[in-house]
Amino acid sequence: MTDTFENHSQETLEAHLVQVQTLLAKMRLVEELVHRQGGPRQTLVENLVHKQHLAELHRQIEILHPADIAYILEALPLQERRLVWEMVGAENDGEILLEVSDSVRESLIQTMDKAELLAAAESLDTDEIADIAADLPQDVIQELLTSLDVQKRARLQSALSFPEDSVGALMDYEMVTIRVDVTLEVALRYLRRLGELPDQLDKLFVVDHDKLIGVLPLKRLLTTDPEASVAAVMVEDFVKFHPEDEAHEAAQAFERYDLVMAPVVDAQGRLIGRLTVDAVVDYIRESADSDMLSMAGLKEEEDLFSTVWNAAKNRWMWLAINLCTAFVASRVIGAFEGSIEKLAALAALMPIIAGIGGNSGNQTITLIIRGLALGHITPANAKRLVLKELGVAILNGLVWGSVVGVFAWLLYDNPALGGVMALAMLLNLLVAALAGIFIPMTLERVKRDPAIGSSVLLTFVTDSMGFFIFLGLATLLLL
Amino acid sequence: MTDTFENHSQETLEAHLVQVQTLLAKMRLVEELVHRQGGPRQTLVENLVHKQHLAELHRQIEILHPADIAYILEALPLQERRLVWEMVGAENDGEILLEVSDSVRESLIQTMDKAELLAAAESLDTDEIADIAADLPQDVIQELLTSLDVQKRARLQSALSFPEDSVGALMDYEMVTIRVDVTLEVALRYLRRLGELPDQLDKLFVVDHDKLIGVLPLKRLLTTDPEASVAAVMVEDFVKFHPEDEAHEAAQAFERYDLVMAPVVDAQGRLIGRLTVDAVVDYIRESADSDMLSMAGLKEEEDLFSTVWNAAKNRWMWLAINLCTAFVASRVIGAFEGSIEKLAALAALMPIIAGIGGNSGNQTITLIIRGLALGHITPANAKRLVLKELGVAILNGLVWGSVVGVFAWLLYDNPALGGVMALAMLLNLLVAALAGIFIPMTLERVKRDPAIGSSVLLTFVTDSMGFFIFLGLATLLLL
Numbered sequence: 001m002t003d004t005f006e007n008h009s010q011e012t013l014e015a016h017l018v019q020v021q022t023l024l025a026k027m028r029l030v031e032e033l034v035h036r037q038g039g040p041r042q043t044l045v046e047n048l049v050h051k052q053h054l055a056e057l058h059r060q061i062e063i064l065h066p067a068d069i070a071y072i073l074e075a076l077p078l079q080e081r082r083l084v085w086e087m088v089g090a091e092n093d094g095e096i097l098l099e100v101s102d103s104v105r106e107s108l109i110q111t112m113d114k115a116e117l118l119a120a121a122e123s124l125d126t127d128e129i130a131d132i133a134a135d136l137p138q139d140v141i142q143e144l145l146t147s148l149d150v151q152k153r154a155r156l157q158s159a160l161s162f163p164e165d166s167v168g169a170l171m172d173y174e175m176v177t178i179r180v181d182v183t184l185e186v187a188l189r190y191l192r193r194l195g196e197l198p199d200q201l202d203k204l205f206v207v208d209h210d211k212l213i214g215v216l217p218l219k220r221l222l223t224t225d226p227e228a229s230v231a232a233v234m235v236e237d238f239v240k241f242h243p244e245d246e247a248h249e250a251a252q253a254f255e256r257y258d259l260v261m262a263p264v265v266d267a268q269g270r271l272i273g274r275l276t277v278d279a280v281v282d283y284i285r286e287s288a289d290s291d292m293l294s295m296a297g298l299k300e301e302e303d304l305f306s307t308v309w310n311a312a313k314n315r316w317m318w319l320a321i322n323l324c325t326a327f328v329a330s331r332v333i334g335a336f337e338g339s340i341e342k343l344a345a346l347a348a349l350m351p352i353i354a355g356i357g358g359n360s361g362n363q364t365i366t367l368i369i370r371g372l373a374l375g376h377i378t379p380a381n382a383k384r385l386v387l388k389e390l391g392v393a394i395l396n397g398l399v400w401g402s403v404v405g406v407f408a409w410l411l412y413d414n415p416a417l418g419g420v421m422a423l424a425m426l427l428n429l430l431v432a433a434l435a436g437i438f439i440p441m442t443l444e445r446v447k448r449d450p451a452i453g454s455s456v457l458l459t460f461v462t463d464s465m466g467f468f469i470f471l472g473l474a475t476l477l478l479l
Numbered sequence: 480m481t482d483t484f485e486n487h488s489q490e491t492l493e494a495h496l497v498q499v500q501t502l503l504a505k506m507r508l509v510e511e512l513v514h515r516q517g518g519p520r521q522t523l524v525e526n527l528v529h530k531q532h533l534a535e536l537h538r539q540i541e542i543l544h545p546a547d548i549a550y551i552l553e554a555l556p557l558q559e560r561r562l563v564w565e566m567v568g569a570e571n572d573g574e575i576l577l578e579v580s581d582s583v584r585e586s587l588i589q590t591m592d593k594a595e596l597l598a599a600a601e602s603l604d605t606d607e608i609a610d611i612a613a614d615l616p617q618d619v620i621q622e623l624l625t626s627l628d629v630q631k632r633a634r635l636q637s638a639l640s641f642p643e644d645s646v647g648a649l650m651d652y653e654m655v656t657i658r659v660d661v662t663l664e665v666a667l668r669y670l671r672r673l674g675e676l677p678d679q680l681d682k683l684f685v686v687d688h689d690k691l692i693g694v695l696p697l698k699r700l701l702t703t704d705p706e707a708s709v710a711a712v713m714v715e716d717f718v719k720f721h722p723e724d725e726a727h728e729a730a731q732a733f734e735r736y737d738l739v740m741a742p743v744v745d746a747q748g749r750l751i752g753r754l755t756v757d758a759v760v761d762y763i764r765e766s767a768d769s770d771m772l773s774m775a776g777l778k779e780e781e782d783l784f785s786t787v788w789n790a791a792k793n794r795w796m797w798l799a800i801n802l803c804t805a806f807v808a809s810r811v812i813g814a815f816e817g818s819i820e821k822l823a824a825l826a827a828l829m830p831i832i833a834g835i836g837g838n839s840g841n842q843t844i845t846l847i848i849r850g851l852a853l854g855h856i857t858p859a860n861a862k863r864l865v866l867k868e869l870g871v872a873i874l875n876g877l878v879w880g881s882v883v884g885v886f887a888w889l890l891y892d893n894p895a896l897g898g899v900m901a902l903a904m905l906l907n908l909l910v911a912a913l914a915g916i917f918i919p920m921t922l923e924r925v926k927r928d929p930a931i932g933s934s935v936l937l938t939f940v941t942d943s944m945g946f947f948i949f950l951g952l953a954t955l956l957l958l
Contacts, residue, residue, distance in 0.1 A: 010728035014854050021859040067735040075855040077863050099735075188701070197698035199737060202681065218697055219676035222667070249489035255764060256546040256578075258757035260679060260739055277756050278737035284760065285734060288767035289849065296845035297838060304850050305863060308870035312878075315842050315871070319879060322838045326831040327886065333830070334890075337823035344816035347826035351812070351833075351942070352805040359776060359801045363794050366775035370768065371783050375493050376554040380500040384556050384784060391787035392794070399791075400798060407806065411813075463830070 017072050020060055024080045027053045058087050066092045070099035073108070077305040082111050093120035097132050103303035105135050114140055118147075126152050127172040127273075130159035158243075167250050168243030170283055171264045171273035174198035177205045178230060180213060185226040187216070200276040202260040206234045212263055212271040214238070240265050241275055247283055248373075254280045291451045297322070318456075325460035329354075332464050336471035339479055345412045346474050349421060352404055354466030357428035360396060361458045364389050364436025369450050372440060386437055393433035397426030416478055424470035428462060431469075435461040496551050499539055503559045506532045537566050545571045549578035552587070556784040561590050572599035576611050582782035584614050593619055597626075605631050606651040606752075609638035637722075646729050647722030649762055650743045650752035653677035656684045657709060659692060664705040666695070679755040681739040685713045691742055691750040693717070719744050720754055726762050727852075733759045770930045776801070797935075804939035808833075811943050815950035818958055824891050825953050828900060831883055833945030836907035839875060840937045843868050843915025848929050851919060865916055872912035876905030895957055903949035907941060910948075914940040 030050050061069060061084060069088060073081050073096070085108055088096060093112075097105055097120060109117065117140045121129050126148070133141055133156075145153055155173055162168030176197060178187050187204065191197065204221070206214040214234035224233050240263045241250050253259065254277060264273040293301060297318025302311055333340070333350070340347050368385070371377040377385065401422035409418030439457050440450035509529050540548060540563060548567060552560050552575070564587055567575060572591075576584055576599060588596065596619045600608050605627070612620055624632055634652055641647030655676060657666045666683065670676065683700070685693040693713035703712050719742045720729050732738065733756060743752040772780060776797025781790055812819075812829070819826050847864075850856040856864065880901035888897030918936050919929035 009724070010731055010854060014857070017854070018857060018859065021857060025859065065736065071735070071854070074853070075857065075860065077860060191701045192704070195702055197702060199698075200681075200739060201698060202679075202739070218701070219678075219680060222670045222697070222701075223674055223676060225671070245488070252489050255757075255760055256550070257544065258678060260681070260756065277739065277760070278734075281734055281756070281760060281763065284763055284767075288763075291771070292849065293845060296841050298842055298845065302846055304846065304855055305860070305867065308867060308874055311867065311871045312874045315839070315875070316878075318842070319835060319838060319875065323831070323835060323879060323882065326834045329834075330827045330831050333827040334824070337827060340823040340826045341820060344819040344826075345813070347819045347823075347829075348809045348812040348816060350826075351830065352802070352809055354830075355805045355808075355942075356798060356802060359798060360794070362775050363777055363797070366772060366777065367781055367783065370771065374553070375489060375496070375550070376783055378493070378497060378500060378554065380497070380504065381554065381556060381784070388784065388787060388790065392790045395787055395791045396794070396798065399795075400802060403802065463834075 013068055013071060016060070016064070016068070017075055020057065020072055020084070021076075021080075023053060023057050023060070024076070024083070027057075027083075054087075057084070061087050062089065066095035067099045070096050070104075073100055074104050074304070078107060078307075081107065081305070085111060090116070090119055091123060094123035094128070098124065098128055101301050101303070102135065103301050103306060105132060107303060107306075109135050114143075118143060122147070125172060125174070126155040127159050129156055130169070133160055162243055165247045166243060167241045167245040167247055167264055167275055168273075170247055170250070170279045171241075171243065171275050172279070173273050174201075175205055175263070175271070175274045176201060177207045177271065178216065180206050180208045180231050180234070181229075183227060183229050184221055184224055184233060187221060187230060188226060200261050200278055205263050205271055205274075206230055207271060210270045212240070212265050212269060215263065238262070242266065243272065248287065250275060251280050251284050251287075252374075294449075294452045295455060297456070321456055322459075325456065325463070328460070329463040329467060332467045333471065336467075336475060339471060339475045342479055343417075343474070345408075345414075345417065346471060349404075349408055349417075350467055350470050353421070353424050353428050353470045354463045356400060356404075356425065357432040357462035357466045358459050360393070360429050361432030361436040361462050362455060364392075364433055365440055365454050365458055368437055368440045369454065372444050372450055377441070382437075382441070386434075389433040389437055390430065393429040394426070397429040400429075401425035417474070420470070420473045420477055424466070424473055427469050428466045431465045432458070432462045492547055492550060495539070495543070495547070496554055499536065499551055499563070500555075500559075502532060502536050502539070503555070503562070506536075506562075533566075536563070540566050541568065545574035546578045549575050549583075552579055553583050553783070557586060557786075560586065560784075564590060569595070569598055570602060573602035573607070577603065577607055580780050580782070581614065582780050582785060584611060586782060586785075588614055593622075597622060601626070604651060604653070605634040606638050608635055609648070612639055641722055644726045645722060646720045646724040646726055646743055646754055647752075649726055649729070649758045650720075650722065650754050651758070652752050653680075654684055654742070654750070654753045655680060656686045656750065657695065659685050659687045659710050659713070660708075662706060662708050663700055663703055663712060666700060666709060667705060679740050679757055684742050684750055684753075685709055686750060689749045691719070691744050691748060694742065717741070721745070722751065727766065729754060730759050730763050730766075773928075773931045774934060776935070800935055801938075804935065804942070807939070808942040808946060811946045812950065815946075815954060818950055818954045821958055822896075822953070824887075824893075824896065825950060828883075828887055828896075829946055829949050832900070832903050832907050832949045833942045835879060835883075835904065836911040836941035836945045837938050839872070839908050840911030840915040840941050841934060843871075843912055844919055844933050844937055847916055847919045848933065851923050851929055856920070861916075861920070865913075868912040868916055869909065872908040873905070876908040879908075880904035896953070899949070899952045899956055903945070903952055906948050907945045910944045911937070911941050 027050065030047060030053065034047060069092065073084060076084060093116065097108060100108065112120070117136060121136065121140065121144055129144065145156065148156060159168065176194070178190060202218055204216040204218070205212055206216055214236045215238045216230055216234045220233050239253055239257055239259060243264055243266070259277060261274050261276045263271055264275055266272050290301065297315065299314050299317055302314050368377065404425055405418040405422030408421040409415050435458050440454045443450040443453060506529065509526060509532065513526060548571065552563060555563060572595065576587060579587065591599070596615060600615065600619065600623055608623065624635065627635060638647065655673070657669060681697055683695040683697070684691055685695050693715045694717045695709055695713045699712050718732055718736055718738060722743055722745070738756060740753050740755045742750055743754055745751050769780065776794065778793045778796055781793050847856065883904055884897040884901030887900040888894050914937050919933045922929040922932060
């Protein structure tokens, strides 16, 4: 791939995007001028300037790597995205659909008819078809299945059957196998006969009948005497995966052992595919992104230029949940309205207690989520973690509690109010530390992703308890 | 590396950690028993059971890959971490120091004397020494510099001079170069003479004198007739980097073009190093982690088992900033204490307006930060983004504003209060949308990382403005 397209640094790529945008803006201008003169759409299409612009746009697009066209499509609003998409040569359609994000892929597929979709899908490998299958209409998939040969159909069906975050969903089938009972010389001749090798291939898979019994790193193949036998040179202790393994554990193994590719085998040790580092890199990036998006309460990846309606739908669930917790916190305050009528300062001070509790608890939660993801937290060390976090909460409670206490005292000239403020801060920080540990650990134990719901639950606890502790103490001690 | 150690899946690794922890717990028990019997420390060391435990621990550690020992060290509290660390063979010290996180590395280095540190560092490549240099005492680095040969010293000094997030800081020097004027046959013989090739090597660098003029992918070397010349087979249009390029842009190029390794050249086109996918994977993971940590206001990566004091210091800055913004929001409320005394319901309802504004703004900010990081946002499309986000805010404002309005009306039997609530919600969502776009874009424009300060600034705006809009409208319209 890298030898047939121009390669671009991010900087030149962004410059390219700006060029395309400028051209599109010019085209919009021409279109508006034609419209204003009252001519029919026909006139626009016949317009010479318009034609020149189209040709220029075409020139700019066709030299780009599919991944770079994908980048440009992501950054364009819907209408212009469609215009550029129509200009892409059909032979690149499949590659580009693979590279864009889910939401942009949806917007592109909407503009394609069945024949175009079939052609695009047929230009891809079976594992790649499986990656975009979720967005393809059911009848296109059916037709694809019937058009593939037996081996490919079986592969596509099995690729479609793996859960999204499994090794099976990330693997591909482009591996090179050699028999264990030959010499390196034979292996070298075999490779030369193949004529072309897959990307990201850093080892051959050594098989005995259909069992995978070793791997032959290319660097060993290249540096060892060709007379040697594969059996003598191959590595027998190698990292392998099963298709049902979790993708994030495989990604950790790739990071730990600096892998470029690894075989995927079934329960009987038969070779069924391979996992490559480029698939792992995409997976790592996508899961980091999706963690970030879901922590902010976005249901799924959102096209920057999606319609208002789609964007709103994507965000409603989270806002609705937060509204419910806010209602509950509001009722906690409501229970103390009598106290607030007597001392309105309480209303002004209470958000400080709740807010700092939330911030502090979020720090704890972030460390715990990370520790859980890396497998650093076990029953044996959980107790120490709790003690440490409570220690930090007490220290912070004494320091920041004093600060806010003095602030309240000076502002309202009321030392007792300052004392209540300080005590409430200390208590709410302790609540925040405990919630920050137990919420993600409980979610993990019940097999939920702790990165997703933890933060909203924590804020719920620190808000409600913060209001309750502060207003409760004030009612008891001050009024 | 993968051929000399047992490789472990995450699952077996976690089981291994539990074994080590169990053993350490047994040792603690023995220690306590000896102590309770009043024996001196001597007794413990002579204790047979203790010796057996130590031997068992040693056995469990020595079969592990350095990256796996690093994992176990991360998951152990300080005292036990030191015990295990002392057991690690000195030949693995360097590798492990490289693998652990910064904070854990600090805790390990504290236990080592100068001779041990020197030995550990000397087992590493120069680019690897540079990676841990920040944590080494100055005198160790000086001694290292004098002990290295001229080429290595120059490399270490230049590696130390690159900024942390540059390609120069990630690159290594393990490349294989061949001359352009030879045949593949000669290249193959040369590789065989080398006897060993670096990891992650998928291409040779083709040089003409000291200029890099092409790359020869191993897969071409393996599949082409050995009689062919390097010049005829090499690829001349390849991705290359400069040491001062930003690491995150290089990482994006690795993702886009599915690279395994790429050359690093100076301004004159001379080869100076290479960037490999394993360094890129580590970089991607670390930056995702550090984004997540800094969004939650942790100054730096924190050892799960750091001391309370270190942990508190790591978190203070953020809490102090949040306290300041909370004080300001509190004064906004303070300005309306008269209104709150008359209608305490305002105090109970105001956190809903501020809270949902914050949630909604955070959704916008997350999309914008992501769009900026991916280079999808340009001046040409910013206007459309603003219109879309305002559209979403109006839609959400009408929907959720009505919900909270009806809630307030029914709860307090006061339709006017409901109307104020609905209007305030709509206005604060508009404020949140604008703040959610302009805060990260402004930070980006002034060359600050938008992922770091955006969220606290946003909450400041949505809290203060939320309180001001709601209490202000209520004062104007209700009282």
